[in-house]
Amino acid sequence: MRDHYDFSDSVKNPYAKKLKKQVTIRLDEDTIVYFKELAEDKGIPYQSLINLYLRDCAQSHRDLKMQWQ
Incomplete structure (x- = not known):
C-alpha cells in the first residue's frame, strides 16, 4: 500500500x-405471499x-386513507 493517495482528480x-x-x-404473512407470487410472475x-x-x-405522493371500522 502507498503511504499517500492522490484523490484530486476523483469524482x-x-x-x-x-x-x-x-x-x-414487519409485514403480514399474506402480504409477503402476495408480493412473492407477483414477483414470480414478473x-x-x-x-x-x-x-x-x-x-x-x-x-407520486400517494396518501393513505385510513378509516377504522
Whole structure:
C-alpha cells in the first residue's frame, strides 16, 4: 500500500443517491405471499418489487386513507 493517495482528480459516485439502505420491517404473512407470487410472475425478486411499489407511492405522493371500522 502507498503511504499517500492522490484523490484530486476523483469524482463523486453518480449513483450515490440511489444506494439502498438495509432496514427491518414487519409485514403480514399474506402480504409477503402476495408480493412473492407477483414477483414470480414478473421474474424479479420480491424485495425489489416491494421497493418499486413503495418508490412509486413516494414519487407520486400517494396518501393513505385510513378509516377504522
